[in-house]
Amino acid sequence: MATINEHFLKLRAGYLFPEVSRRVRAYQEKNPKAKIISLGIGDVTQPLPPAIIKAMKKAVDEMGNKATFHGYGPERGYDFLIDAIIENDYKSRGVDLDRSEVFVSDGAKCDTGNILDIFGLDNVVAITDPSYPVYVDSNVMAGRTGEANTKGQYKKIVYMPCTAENGFIPALPKSHVDIVFLCFPNNPTGAVATKKILSKWVDFAYKRQAILLFDAAYEAFITDPKIPHSIYEIEGAKDVAIEFRSFSKTAGFTGVRCAFTVVPKQLKAKGPRGKAVKVNPLWSRRHSTKFNGASYISQASAAAVYTDEGKEQCRKIIKIYMRNANLIHSSLARLGYQVYGGKNAPYIWLKTLSNMSSWNFFDRLLQNANVVGTPGEGFGPAGQGYFRLTAFATPENVKEAMGRFAGI
Amino acid sequence: MATINEHFLKLRAGYLFPEVSRRVRAYQEKNPKAKIISLGIGDVTQPLPPAIIKAMKKAVDEMGNKATFHGYGPERGYDFLIDAIIENDYKSRGVDLDRSEVFVSDGAKCDTGNILDIFGLDNVVAITDPSYPVYVDSNVMAGRTGEANTKGQYKKIVYMPCTAENGFIPALPKSHVDIVFLCFPNNPTGAVATKKILSKWVDFAYKRQAILLFDAAYEAFITDPKIPHSIYEIEGAKDVAIEFRSFSKTAGFTGVRCAFTVVPKQLKAKGPRGKAVKVNPLWSRRHSTKFNGASYISQASAAAVYTDEGKEQCRKIIKIYMRNANLIHSSLARLGYQVYGGKNAPYIWLKTLSNMSSWNFFDRLLQNANVVGTPGEGFGPAGQGYFRLTAFATPENVKEAMGRFAGI
Numbered sequence: 058m059a060t061i062n063e064h065f066l067k068l069r070a071g072y073l074f075p076e077v078s079r080r081v082r083a084y085q086e087k088n089p090k091a092k093i094i095s096l097g098i099g100d101v102t103q104p105l106p107p108a109i110i111k112a113m114k115k116a117v118d119e120m121g122n123k124a125t126f127h128g129y130g131p132e133r134g135y136d137f138l139i140d141a142i143i144e145n146d147y148k149s150r151g152v153d154l155d156r157s158e159v160f161v162s163d164g165a166k167c168d169t170g171n172i173l174d175i176f177g178l179d180n181v182v183a184i185t186d187p188s189y190p191v192y193v194d195s196n197v198m199a200g201r202t203g204e205a206n207t208k209g210q211y212k213k214i215v216y217m218p219c220t221a222e223n224g225f226i227p228a229l230p231k232s233h234v235d236i237v238f239l240c241f242p243n244n245p246t247g248a249v250a251t252k253k254i255l256s257k258w259v260d261f262a263y264k265r266q267a268i269l270l271f272d273a274a275y276e277a278f279i280t281d282p283k284i285p286h287s288i289y290e291i292e293g294a295k296d297v298a299i300e301f302r303s304f305s306k307t308a309g310f311t312g313v314r315c316a317f318t319v320v321p322k323q324l325k326a327k328g329p330r331g332k333a334v335k336v337n338p339l340w341s342r343r344h345s346t347k348f349n350g351a352s353y354i355s356q357a358s359a360a361a362v363y364t365d366e367g368k369e370q371c372r373k374i375i376k377i378y379m380r381n382a383n384l385i386h387s388s389l390a391r392l393g394y395q396v397y398g399g400k401n402a403p404y405i406w407l408k409t410l411s412n413m414s415s416w417n418f419f420d421r422l423l424q425n426a427n428v429v430g431t432p433g434e435g436f437g438p439a440g441q442g443y444f445r446l447t448a449f450a451t452p453e454n455v456k457e458a459m460g461r462f463a464g465i
Numbered sequence: 466m467a468t469i470n471e472h473f474l475k476l477r478a479g480y481l482f483p484e485v486s487r488r489v490r491a492y493q494e495k496n497p498k499a500k501i502i503s504l505g506i507g508d509v510t511q512p513l514p515p516a517i518i519k520a521m522k523k524a525v526d527e528m529g530n531k532a533t534f535h536g537y538g539p540e541r542g543y544d545f546l547i548d549a550i551i552e553n554d555y556k557s558r559g560v561d562l563d564r565s566e567v568f569v570s571d572g573a574k575c576d577t578g579n580i581l582d583i584f585g586l587d588n589v590v591a592i593t594d595p596s597y598p599v600y601v602d603s604n605v606m607a608g609r610t611g612e613a614n615t616k617g618q619y620k621k622i623v624y625m626p627c628t629a630e631n632g633f634i635p636a637l638p639k640s641h642v643d644i645v646f647l648c649f650p651n652n653p654t655g656a657v658a659t660k661k662i663l664s665k666w667v668d669f670a671y672k673r674q675a676i677l678l679f680d681a682a683y684e685a686f687i688t689d690p691k692i693p694h695s696i697y698e699i700e701g702a703k704d705v706a707i708e709f710r711s712f713s714k715t716a717g718f719t720g721v722r723c724a725f726t727v728v729p730k731q732l733k734a735k736g737p738r739g740k741a742v743k744v745n746p747l748w749s750r751r752h753s754t755k756f757n758g759a760s761y762i763s764q765a766s767a768a769a770v771y772t773d774e775g776k777e778q779c780r781k782i783i784k785i786y787m788r789n790a791n792l793i794h795s796s797l798a799r800l801g802y803q804v805y806g807g808k809n810a811p812y813i814w815l816k817t818l819s820n821m822s823s824w825n826f827f828d829r830l831l832q833n834a835n836v837v838g839t840p841g842e843g844f845g846p847a848g849q850g851y852f853r854l855t856a857f858a859t860p861e862n863v864k865e866a867m868g869r870f871a872g873i
Binding site for chain 2: 118164
């Protein structure tokens with residue numbers, strides 16, 4: 058008889074966002090007139106800017122014309138997009154990349170999960186607590202963990218707590234680890250890593266022969282010129298790190314689907330009989346065997362993000378979100394909250410009042426202010442007592458929500 | 466030290482299509498004036514029809530407008546598309562499906578590979594020989610096979626030979642199998658399965674408690690009204706089968722990326738202590754954890770495939786390809802070839818002349834006729850001595866290619 062992958066049964070049932078939706082729905086049903094404002098899920102609200110729409114329409118026209126129609130593209134992405142990525146995101150910051158090191162995909166969520174396919178099940182994985190739930194869940198599914206304990210933490214994963222006490226920067230693990238997930242600017246805490254911090258991690262990875270999986274999906278929100286946007290701005294990082302990027306938040310592509318992953322040619326991991334094996338060809342094989350390229354229309358419009366017009370228009374939109382972040386930060390600080398993030402990231406991380414639990418705070422905010430956020434403990438037990446707000450709502454809604462916060 | 470997934474090293478180096486490209490490039494470099502016609506890779510050439518382009522432009526306009534902008538969609542797909550799929554592809558054939566049984570994705574290649582995530586590594590997998598290489602390769606990567614032998618067949622996989630002798634319909638495996646990949650209309654042989662044949666497979670799966678992974682990506686090319694389009698047209702199939710569908714060939718979406726998979730709610734597999742576990746929630750969890758939904762633009766245009774205009778226009782394009790298939794079939798038969806497929810499928814499968822090897826025939830055809838096809842052995846050892854041609858070129862090119870065939 059066919060058997061299931063039993064590791065799936067280890068997954069904790071209540072995935073965060075469905076539970077949030079359930080509570081919101083229940084409240085809205087009981088209070089149909091309540092005008093609920095969501096600062097919960099990290100989804101953009103501003104429409105795609107004109108330069109991107111223009112490129113998208115051109116791509117659609119091409120698809121309707123025999124002479125310019127595009128069928129299957131290269132699984133790894135079109136060179137026109139890869140070249141724009143290398144030039145604008147990397148060369149401009151002193152990082153040289155080869156075309157063969159960039160893999161275009163339909164999303165960073167897929168990439169951060171799928172990348173695990175190419176690594177052995179015996180790797181010990183370190184993940185920050187709190188973190189984006191996909192890092193943990195995809196390792197559980199693959200069988201790299203044991204069962205969850207009552208706090209929802211899985212055996213074999215090395216959790217790295219991030220709290221106000223350590224400035225939301227994880228300490229280097231003392232125990233054995235092989236693969237480390239890092240995300241800066243961080244989801245959910247909004248913390249960023251300086252060059253010094255990232256250098257410490259690169260050194261650590263060298264010494265431990267570990268691999269860093271660096272999620273830089275929010276790099277476009279960095280405002281401080283001293284903060285690196287890419288892990289490869291750190292010397293030697295190409296020997297130890299894979300980087301994930303996305304157009305989702307940078308250019309409002311959450312519904313368009315385009316992202317990319319950088320796997321340096323020189324990155325190696327241990328193969329049979331301890332021999333070092335290059336990782337790039339493995340990902341290339343995985344990518345071309347189980348993926349058929351991102352939509353041509355998505356790729357053509359992603360390339361428009363790098364034109365002068367596209368850059369300026371995307372920057373404007375990000376400014377709108379960052380003004381939201383500032384307003385949230387300053388409003389809550391004024392109300393006496395301890396507030397973190399929101400300076401170089403679209404996420405604001407706050408301590409609940411009077412040590413209320415995250416879910417109690419969620420309910421109180423929903424009921425008393427009709428505002429939705431995300432309970433910190435949904436991202437891991439160290440998030441208990443914290444709460445995440447996102448800067449992606451419209452400025453009007455953010456203003457209105459902040460007014461209501463005063464009353465809870 | 467981080468370790469790699471060593472199963473990747475079992476994969477045979479020369480993936481079929483890159484080797485085809487290599488030989489074509491080498492020939493073209495030496496013969497820059499040769500006008501090479503490709504009947505090789507299964508990619509469409511007709512542009513998207515007007516009804517789809519119109520829907521696509523509307524979707525793009527929506528993305529540029531705050532009131533109609535779409536961010537993240539449901540991971541499983543928009544209801545507007547799922548409803549159109551259920552109504553048109555299934556209800557019209559007497560199959561009732563629930564929304565929760567349909568999962569929209571960005572491609573059937575991803576789905577047929579990724580579906581394996583939810584099954585145990587101990588399953589014995591049966592795959593036809595020849596077959597679409599992804600079925601084999603994704604099982605190798607996951608570790609469900611041993612090493613390859615000199616013929617390129619992997620230990621532990623149960624291969625089901627399909628040759629002229631059995632009409633390219635595999636015999637039911639006598640040894641133990643848990644998961645069976647079937648593809649009808651078949652890539653590469655173009656064979657189709659009658660109701661009787663599919664019923665035998667459904668019965669077999671029942672008796673053996675096996676699961677059928679049914680790839681129906683080419684169902685739109687069925688012209689014979691007696692041939693089922695879906696495995697679910699067979700009574701009881703919902704208890705034993707998962708079905709994969711794609712808009713790639715049906716509507717020319719190879720560059721647009723949209724597909725879907727049906728996982729019936731009643732389908733079960735063995736879980737801990739032999740207990741039967743529902744498969745649908747596992748796929749739902751996998752899909753929502755490691756995938757973020759297909760592009761809104763792709764989904765909106767896929768829905769247009771089901772409008773009256775869209776249906777008529779897509780049918781017209783398929784007729785163009787099927788006229789190509791007919792021409793290839795009749796031309797080659799006239800030249801004395803044994804020719805298969807091409808009646809209810811866009812693939813024509815032929816026996817090489819005088820028992821020439823597939824690759825020798827490839828080289829001869831390339832050199833003497835400047836026509837590219839795909840060597841049958843690239844799809845598995847039983848494909849040795851066979852050759853695949855696709856019907857997706859333009860009618861002019863097909864006509865020209867057939868003229869040249871006479872001279873080789």
